[in-house]
Amino acid sequence: AQSVAQPEDQVNVAEGNPLTVKCTYSVSGNPYLFWYVQYPNRGLQFLLKYITGDNLVKGSYGFEAEFNKSQTSFHLKKPSALVSDSALYFCAVRDTSSNTGKLIFGQGTTLQVKP
């Protein structure tokens, strides 16, 4: 079955330090991978995606993610965390068994950035 795993429920970092939020996936065929962020009382906001090409993709708010095919991972990174980055982050993959583009989500990781 196709799936996405985010192994950490919560990640704590100090402001100014680099952050990593982990994601691994299991799909057949070529994955389309996405990261979304959810702030309190807001919807899911798109951050970035990997479709093909360069394994390092850059997105909104200084975030980037590295696609690693051999490790089936798509970790979200930022060189210097801000307190305002504190939110809930979701990794998602397009379900390749479907032609509707529906997404399969990980369980989410809460990022806490402390001043």
Next chain:
Amino acid sequence: EPEVTQTPSHQVTQMGQEVILRCVPISNHLYFYWYRQILGQKVEFLVSFYNNEISEKSEIFDDQFSVERPDGSNFTLKIRSTKLEDSAMYFCASRGTDGTSGSDSSYNEQFFGPGTRLTVL
């Protein structure tokens, strides 16, 4: 910047009652979705809608659920007889297309609304 909107933000209902959750997708998008998130659990797919018909539905989307695009702008999710386990956050999403017939545009990101929190008592 265009956005997906949803109303109401919070709906409280009694078990067995009908609810309609409303969404206004981004105007030039052609693919529409409903997802839900039960508290503390994953965001899970409910249904996709394209060309005025359901293109896929999950096992959750049983006969109690229906979707409609009544007027070319709104996209609604109806639950006919709510159950306690329907309590969740419901997200609407829409996705654009490159406009090329037959092309796979599923690499385009989905845009999500802010969600409707449904509480069934």
